[in-house]
Amino acid sequence: MPIGSITRGTTGTNRLRRVDRWIAELPAFRRAAEALVVDLGYGASATTTLELHQRLSRVRPGVEVVGLEIDPARVALASLSARPGVRFALGGFEVPLPGGRSATVIRALNVLRQYDESEVLSAWHLMVSRLDPLGVLVEGTCNEVGRVASWVDVTAEGPRTLTVSLRLADLERPSIVAERLPKVLIHRNVPGEGVHAFLRDLDRQWQLNAALSVYGPSQRWIATAQGLAEAGWPVQGGRSRWKLGELTVLWEAVAPQGFAW
Template sequence: MARTKPVGVITRGTTNPNRLRRCDRWLAGPAAGRLRRATGSPPIVVDLGYGASPVTAVELHDRLTRVRSDVEVVGIEIDPARVAAGQLLARPGLSFRRGGFEVPLDGRDATVVRAFNVLRQYAEDEVAGAWESVCGRLTADGLLVDGTCDELGRLATWVAVEPSGPVSLTLSWHLRGLDQPSAIAERLPKALIHRNVPGEAVHDYLTDLDRHWARSASHAAYGVRQRFLATAQAMRDSGWPLLDGPSRWRLGELTVAWDAVAPAGPGSDPVSHQGP
């Protein structure tokens, strides 16, 4: 039988050690229940489009085996040369194969697919189709994590997408030296990066973050973490539906319900969003 042609295009492939540590920490934390609940066979976690170096897939396996010792991590890349480089580091529970958004797993379904800095290199109108393709390869309790980060992983954002659709947006900052939270705007996922304009919900969200960050300046005397905690609490108090709490905020991480920041629909008139 002929192999199915991989769905997608070869991306730039830039990566660095620990670049995706913020998302890995979230997968091993708030999202870890999906791995623990998996029954019948070991859960499969896919590092989709891992890039020129397989280091992120190796790190992902190292971190998730602390949650499930039997987890299987599969690195998937379109570029055959990148797959060959990954196979040199294959080991029990960690493998590499060629593919794209069709997520080839020999008929199995993935519990988690992490796709970082992949869709950022596509057009915005291609995002929905990519999400649909990947979600078609998830278990019923599965999750697609579509994210973007800077080169060192100090600023990271990701959308959590279930088979029924997107459920949350997470923003994660390296707090030391943070000037204002909206600096993360240039790292928004493709579904949102062009929506950071007046009249769009994500713009209101970032504007409110900056406003509450400024109002919490007095807390900086106790350290940047305390200032961020005060900012996050003020966001919740003002009505934003944050899905996490202080234990995650201390890490410089904030997760909000997707409906509160979702783009205005095609053809609709964007309405000013003053909180949820």
């Protein structure tokens, strides 16, 4: 039997475009001999799975994408939209793949949001066990239109980074992402926790660089990322990612108190 609970199934066109763009740049995806990507918990329609394949196939024309859902009715409906390189199947956190194959990337967006925080680690371990040795689990949350998103990338060694991705136009405070943090962090946005300090300093740098708005929000965001790095935060990437409204930090800087892989 599939492992997990049926989600609300909320989905929508372009909702996951930010995380799709990030996955397309992952070294694990680009260097895989045969890229097999799993869209876990795609929801009530095939939309986000089909979009994932469309975006990734621009980088890897032969990529395979498998959409997994634990609701048989959703699988039956989505299967009507199957096409070369895209198929749909019944499955949950156990990530069943034919022939015992392993996944290059597992995308699980807006799946663990409905679970208790205490259930996250076991779900992570189960999904990671279905990855190839260099594979990556990308797990996180976004808002209904995909303009506010965050995710953690997890490997066999444990979580590596936290990424936030925001639509910069008209952004008042980056800490709006607090409402869309991955489940493992969303209840840790309190004094004394790393993610709370990170969001506090992110807001501070955004305000300090407000004058750069005359050059556009991307320039302000780039300066915000640089300011965080100068303040000692382990900011990853560079201007090419920052200008998209992304910011990635190493996991150890935001990991919950007492977290152990």
